[in-house]
Amino acid sequence: MKRTSRDIRTANRYRVLRQIIAASPTSRQELAAATGLSLATVATLVGELLALGMITEVGFEDSAGGRPRGLVAVNTSGGALIGVDLAETYVRVELFDLALNVLARADEALGPGEDRPEQVAGRVAAAVGSVVARAGDGAARVLGAGVSVPGQVDRDTGVCVYAPNWDWHDVPLLDLLAGHLACPLYLDNPLRACAVAELWSGAARGHGDAVVVNLGTGVGAGLVLGGGVHRGVTNSAGEWGHTTLVLDGRPCHCGNHGCVETYTGAPGIMLNLREAQPDSPLLRPGDQTATVDALAAGVRAGDPVAVRVLRETARYLGAGVADLINLFNPEVVVLSSWVAAAFGEPLLDEVRAAVTRHALRRPLAAARIVLSPIPTDPVCLGAATFALEGALQPAGKGAGRHAVGGPR
Amino acid sequence: MKRTSRDIRTANRYRVLRQIIAASPTSRQELAAATGLSLATVATLVGELLALGMITEVGFEDSAGGRPRGLVAVNTSGGALIGVDLAETYVRVELFDLALNVLARADEALGPGEDRPEQVAGRVAAAVGSVVARAGDGAARVLGAGVSVPGQVDRDTGVCVYAPNWDWHDVPLLDLLAGHLACPLYLDNPLRACAVAELWSGAARGHGDAVVVNLGTGVGAGLVLGGGVHRGVTNSAGEWGHTTLVLDGRPCHCGNHGCVETYTGAPGIMLNLREAQPDSPLLRPGDQTATVDALAAGVRAGDPVAVRVLRETARYLGAGVADLINLFNPEVVVLSSWVAAAFGEPLLDEVRAAVTRHALRRPLAAARIVLSPIPTDPVCLGAATFALEGALQPAGKGAGRHAVGGPR
Numbered sequence: 057m058k059r060t061s062r063d064i065r066t067a068n069r070y071r072v073l074r075q076i077i078a079a080s081p082t083s084r085q086e087l088a089a090a091t092g093l094s095l096a097t098v099a100t101l102v103g104e105l106l107a108l109g110m111i112t113e114v115g116f117e118d119s120a121g122g123r124p125r126g127l128v129a130v131n132t133s134g135g136a137l138i139g140v141d142l143a144e145t146y147v148r149v150e151l152f153d154l155a156l157n158v159l160a161r162a163d164e165a166l167g168p169g170e171d172r173p174e175q176v177a178g179r180v181a182a183a184v185g186s187v188v189a190r191a192g193d194g195a196a197r198v199l200g201a202g203v204s205v206p207g208q209v210d211r212d213t214g215v216c217v218y219a220p221n222w223d224w225h226d227v228p229l230l231d232l233l234a235g236h237l238a239c240p241l242y243l244d245n246p247l248r249a250c251a252v253a254e255l256w257s258g259a260a261r262g263h264g265d266a267v268v269v270n271l272g273t274g275v276g277a278g279l280v281l282g283g284g285v286h287r288g289v290t291n292s293a294g295e296w297g298h299t300t301l302v303l304d305g306r307p308c309h310c311g312n313h314g315c316v317e318t319y320t321g322a323p324g325i326m327l328n329l330r331e332a333q334p335d336s337p338l339l340r341p342g343d344q345t346a347t348v349d350a351l352a353a354g355v356r357a358g359d360p361v362a363v364r365v366l367r368e369t370a371r372y373l374g375a376g377v378a379d380l381i382n383l384f385n386p387e388v389v390v391l392s393s394w395v396a397a398a399f400g401e402p403l404l405d406e407v408r409a410a411v412t413r414h415a416l417r418r419p420l421a422a423a424r425i426v427l428s429p430i431p432t433d434p435v436c437l438g439a440a441t442f443a444l445e446g447a448l449q450p451a452g453k454g455a456g457r458h459a460v461g462g463p464r
Numbered sequence: 465m466k467r468t469s470r471d472i473r474t475a476n477r478y479r480v481l482r483q484i485i486a487a488s489p490t491s492r493q494e495l496a497a498a499t500g501l502s503l504a505t506v507a508t509l510v511g512e513l514l515a516l517g518m519i520t521e522v523g524f525e526d527s528a529g530g531r532p533r534g535l536v537a538v539n540t541s542g543g544a545l546i547g548v549d550l551a552e553t554y555v556r557v558e559l560f561d562l563a564l565n566v567l568a569r570a571d572e573a574l575g576p577g578e579d580r581p582e583q584v585a586g587r588v589a590a591a592v593g594s595v596v597a598r599a600g601d602g603a604a605r606v607l608g609a610g611v612s613v614p615g616q617v618d619r620d621t622g623v624c625v626y627a628p629n630w631d632w633h634d635v636p637l638l639d640l641l642a643g644h645l646a647c648p649l650y651l652d653n654p655l656r657a658c659a660v661a662e663l664w665s666g667a668a669r670g671h672g673d674a675v676v677v678n679l680g681t682g683v684g685a686g687l688v689l690g691g692g693v694h695r696g697v698t699n700s701a702g703e704w705g706h707t708t709l710v711l712d713g714r715p716c717h718c719g720n721h722g723c724v725e726t727y728t729g730a731p732g733i734m735l736n737l738r739e740a741q742p743d744s745p746l747l748r749p750g751d752q753t754a755t756v757d758a759l760a761a762g763v764r765a766g767d768p769v770a771v772r773v774l775r776e777t778a779r780y781l782g783a784g785v786a787d788l789i790n791l792f793n794p795e796v797v798v799l800s801s802w803v804a805a806a807f808g809e810p811l812l813d814e815v816r817a818a819v820t821r822h823a824l825r826r827p828l829a830a831a832r833i834v835l836s837p838i839p840t841d842p843v844c845l846g847a848a849t850f851a852l853e854g855a856l857q858p859a860g861k862g863a864g865r866h867a868v869g870g871p872r
Contacts, residue, residue, distance in 0.1 A: 061502045094469045208826050288793020290830040299787035302711045312822050379707035385696020414720050418616050422698040
């Protein structure tokens with residue numbers, strides 16, 4: 057867990073490429089000003105990115121009175137990246153260029169019985185194949201594929217340690233996928249994917265400390281601290297969904313009681329609705345997505361039960377988000393994932409009001425609370441970004457550590 | 465909040481000196497192995513520390529078959545550091561050498577009426593003067609003084625933004641002290657002081673991610689993440705005492721309800737005792753320290769009420785510490801400050817048992833929970849360490865930013 061010189065060099069590569077993606081074309085001088093790194097360090101890092109083929113020289117700009125400054129930009133044809141959002145009920149695969157634009161997409165539903173690791177790996181591989189085929193030349197040089205799994209993962213070994221939805225324990229998912237896919241593979245989970253997506257392409261970009269609150273079937277917090285993703289010692293940091301909000305409260309599948317997730321995850325929201333009106337016509341038994349969509353539509357139409365359920369959910373969320381603000385003192389809190397997207401602004405307004413009732417004044421004043429600005433699936437984007445980060449690691453560390461496929 | 469090249473160089477200076485303090489004498493090769501930095505980087509940093517007079521060359525050791533290796537050690541006479549623990553009811557000042565050994569100590573009680581900033585600053589200055597006088601030659605070159613205040617502080621301006629106990633708002637404490645003291649001054653609070661103390665000299669040394677749980681009148685968490693102290697964007701991270709454990713529970717002075725502090729801070733523990741036995745002979749009304757001492761003695765003697773109060777307190781603490789483990793996934797959780805020291809092992813045992821009931825299996829397995837091994841006042845030690853860190857900052861940043869006193 058020690059930061060070595062090599063870790064710092066890699067982190068600086070990330071920062072420079074992230075800035076180039078954000079504002080291409082750009083000069084070394086602008087990059088130094090934007091990243092806080094010295095011009096000499098930036099020049100070295102730009103040279104490395106040029107050698108990797110990730111960026112290209114694109115001309116010069118006049119500088120006032122001085123020598124013309126060389127400009128660089130992302131080499132969008134320098135390679136492609138694959139992001140896989142393997143979720144409880146579907147597989148979504150997207151292909152990206154090096155500027156993290158989506159080139160192609162495939163969606164496949166996963167049936168309730170489809171939970172054997174070999175089955176799931178086969179479905180993922182098929183979806184990847186279909187996307188790569190559809191992208192044509194754009195997929196000529198796939199630098200890697202990132203895979204997000206809803207559970208706890210060991211990144212170094214590519215093993216899914218625990219996935220509650222499928223009751224997976226120690227499934228060697230990357231080894232299974234390597235039988236189908238030849239590029240370097242990277243495994244992580246949606247908390248980390250959403251954090252990396254906001255850091256490279258969303259509301260956390262340019263911020264040292266940000267918390268990305270994931271609101272879906274499960275809930276959790278992706279942590280951006282000191283400009284990088286905080287993973288913890290065994291890559292399981294951010295389990296905010298399993299912090300206690302109501303001591304001895306609702307039972308949680310984790311074995312604890314009163315966890316944030318039991319009140320604010322999609323099944324918890326369904327329970328909030330049942331408690332508000334047991335026979336509500338908004339309730340779609342067994343279908344979280346449909347129920348959340350019906351509630352969101354009800355809120356927009358002014359349905360009093362829907363509004364009450366939103367407020368009650370935001371009351372729990374507000375207390376939990378205030379805890380994150382008091383603990384981390386971040387610059388920004390991002391509400392992400394499908395439940396946040398479904399409710400949108402009304403949820404944001406209620407959460408902001410509830411947070412104000414709970415948080416300490418000084419950290420509250422420093423923290424903006426926003427909805428994720430990422431217009432596409434943040435999990436696919438984040439998973440593809442894992443592959444980009446992997447390709448940026450120095451030789452002997454990146455691909456060698458994570459990859460189980462053939463040479464790239 | 466961006467990490468600049470200069471920040472990284474400073475962090476590396478800290479790491480190398482920390483390792484030299486931990487194991488003197490030592491060679492550049494050993495330092496490279498222990499820190500993960502390259503030998504070239506270590507050689508540069510050792511050269512800088514030699515030039516600053518913080519370490520000295522102390523001879524050579526044979527290396528198997530190669531050239532003899534130069535050894536360095538802390539230059540204990542290279543300067544002195546002052547640590548001030550300004551608490552609700554007392555001022556404690558300690559003088560340290562550069563190996564962070566205590567050379568002299570002064571304690572003064574603060575009366576209930578003594579809460580005007582000028583009064584308090586005068587008492588601090590008097591205690592510092594007495595310690596410096598008593599240390600004689602050891603105090604010849606004071607590199608700086610760190611001051612810990614129980615509240616929220618702005619480190620850059622030296623202002624105590626809010627101290628609940630004295631109802632201080634925006635008190636320019638460093639400016640007041642600068643009228644009395646000529647050395648560079650550094651302001652922070654006990655959460656940060658205890659974290660830095662454990663990082664340099666205690667249970668967090670050599671760990672990337674550690675949480676230092678402060679149990680006193682107030683409670684909070686000092687955060688060591690990625691090998692450094694996490695402060696947040698306005699230096700108010702770690703307010704774990706004001707995270708919600710019991711939604712709509714006991715009222716807290718912060719305005720929220722059910723905060724961790726209301727159940728586990730010393731006044732909360734007194735309330736736990738009152739709820740267990742309203743007329744308990746262990747209760748010393750108006751005296752937190754005496755009540756906690758009486759409870760701790762009762763636990764050691766097997767008093768059933770004392771044992772019950774310890775278990776009840778540990779039930780809340782265990783849920784709260786489990787939250788920290790699930791969120792941060794640290795290698796170590798350190799129980800620190802006077803309430804933890806008073807109860808000792810029995811508290812540790814009960815907290816460990818309670819954490820096991822609440823935390824997720826994977827982060828739980830990675831986290832050791834220990835009592836602070838620091839035998840002296842960790843707040844004084846941490847405050848002195850702020851001064852040491854300040855003296856290690858590159859010219860133009862360290863003293864210039866924090867110091868308001870004369871030249872050193």
